[in-house]
Amino acid sequence: MYNNDCKKDKRTQRKYDFVFKKEASMMLASGYPVQEISKSLGIGENLVYRWKNDNNAEKDNNSENSASTQSDLFVENEQMKAELRCTEQERNILKKSRELVKINTAIDKLKMKYLLQRQ
Template sequence: MTGRNTKKTRRKYDAGFKEEVLKMVASGRPVAEIAQALGVGDNLIYRWKNAAKSEKAKSSNLHNGSTHPPDTFLEIERLKSELRRTEQERDILKKALGILGRGI
């Protein structure tokens, strides 16, 4: 062995480049072909693809109502308490009708 330092440095790719690669993949071109043409590893493209998919899933979960913005949360709590109060009033009126109905 020689005494050289053979440490590899990682190349960094900006978001625009990654998006272009993912558009190429989405258009139907084979990953291997894209990787060879751009000098990027196949596995790296697959990692970018999976990361984009998980980000999309996260954002869709956020918009599907699994987590509510604070204003929406407060509105839901207010409506729940109003519903409980209205149900109690209804139950009281049912009991009153039952009591008054027996006397007739």
């Protein structure tokens, strides 16, 4: 027969903040053994291993995103270079046209001066 009085105790899951997890991962990166880290922080070894695996997975994900971001940045850079070349060409055309306007103005002044002298 099943006894309802013997219910299992529910364990409350402890939550650890980012700083605490970072401290554990820094200790692990420094070369401390997992057993020593778990004893000094008062946590289970499996938790240290889980955080290590989560950290590695996050790094892998970031490297994939980084490659995608780099290709996006390369494409954007090439587009901006092409746009810059077009803008430089437009600027050079405007400089030349401004010089032509100055020359035409000088020619017009000389014509006026010549015409006034002939009179």
